[in-house]
Amino acid sequence: MTATVAVVGASLAGLSAARALRARSYDGRVVVIGDEVHAPYDRPPLSKEFLAGTYSLEDLVLGTAADEALDLDWRLGTAAVGLDRATRSVRLADGSEVRADGVVLATGARARRLPGTEGLAGVHVLRSLDDAVALRADLLAAGHLVVIGAGFIGAEVASTARALGLDVTVVETQPVPLAGPLGARMGGVCAELHADHGTRLLAGTGVARLVGRTRVEAVELADGRRLPADVVVVGIGAVPNVEWLAGSGVTLEAGVRTDARCATNVPGVVAVGDCASAWSPDAGRAVRVEHWTHALEQPTTAVATLLGTDPGTRPTVPYFWSEQYGRRIQFAGTRRDGDDVRVVEGSCADRSFLAVYERDGQPVAVLGVDQPRLFTRWRRQLRSAEPATPLTA
Amino acid sequence: MVPVCPTSALPPGEAIRVTDGVPAPIAVFNVDGEFLAIDDTCTHQDASLADGWLEGCEVECPLHASCFDLRTGMPSGPPAKAPVRTHPVTVVDGTVHVQVGGAAEGAA
């Protein structure tokens, strides 16, 4: 039995890891290190209810009364700046050091920024609570919003801003938004929600530069068009927070590289959530999953690996959801280009449907728009159909 | 007591949402022949738990997958933090009845 576990990153994956340690009767010291000053909070509402003003700060809190009993040693407001693999010590920005027998890396990801826009007022990214507070304040005083990137976060911000009464334009480099996660056909269907609700979508268009001296005034497109903007939100993906591990000997490869059981190449060090690129037997390669349910569930496996016990979890299929313009979008499974898509319930035109993705005649993924009941049944079916693939890389 | 449906209309593994005659929607489940009722609306957001997935004596919310114990109303894990209320169910002459806001309030 080890005496101290250090959890680096105090958000969903970190908190879930701490809970999983105690659930497995780990009775050593658990130190949770987080660079944000806030106690763990939930990120999905930051682009939805919190940005809309219907959720309070309190609604975002992830911790519960039951967590008090976990007896965690919190180090909030201090970044980890290094890891020494020989002694498994985590060095903190305040000069202190946490010596641990086991380390859980859960430092997540940060929003990618548009180069050259630092210091220009009115330009936002959305990842943290502080980002959301600043963006909401700016949106309430604005008339024209331009969102760069029509991924999930960009689309959700556009949707929330429309509901707040702004004039919204979304600019997307790819010809079809969300083609990566949903495939071109269903990406196109979901993108139609923008037009339904009066948001202008300019797809297949690059951004040349942002115009403005101290505050943004317009977005200039690659084709020369200028879109007036009081506020710009850049939603062009996220980069894993792993730079602090450089030189530690932990293998970094589009995130912290782990096997299917969350083990890194360094004994006693596991990685979870958005910062981790875990071997996926299903995909046949390492995948960095950036979804809520994954960050919630994966630490159970990581903690079992750390403690040397059997993970004992049933297989799950990847799952994420989004909410746009009041529509509930849910997706489960693993999609690849070339999969066939079939609408099995409802219709795309009604914006309420269930689509099944098939490969070699077998269902591999499912997309639901405003079909929670049916979607849940399909998600379950995919889960029970998971083949018993070997877990090692 | 609010009549819900004939027992034959609610086979094992199924759920029904009750909206008439109740202050807030209630979900009634048939768990292997035993009828159990809870508030239908998830305490996290406004999903209908009657749309969820029944497994053993728990229902998994169709949106973000918190599981609620049908006997106690307690969520087993995030994102839901608060319990749903539970409601006593009786069968009278082959009809399922639910008693709203009865003795079996959600365990705290």
Ligand SMILES: Cc1cc2nc3c(=O)[nH]c(=O)nc-3n(C[C@H](O)[C@H](O)[C@H](O)COP(=O)(O)OP(=O)(O)OC[C@H]3O[C@@H](n4cnc5c(N)ncnc54)[C@H](O)[C@@H]3O)c2cc1C
């Ligand atoms: C606006 C928004 C909306 C979203 N909506 C959805 C949705 O609808 N559905 C869905 O499935 N997913 C959604 N997600 C994704 C989901 O929130 C993430 O997958 C989840 O937060 C990942 O959790 P994590 O703990 O791995 O990482 P994070 O939540 O990123 O947390 C990592 C934490 O570690 C901290 N940290 C970083 N570096 C250090 C360091 N060196 N030392 C100490 N601490 C450090 C970070 O500041 C942060 O607090 C959304 C995300 C965002 C930002």
Ligand code: FES
């Ligand atoms: S609405 Fe039920 S868990 Fe979110």
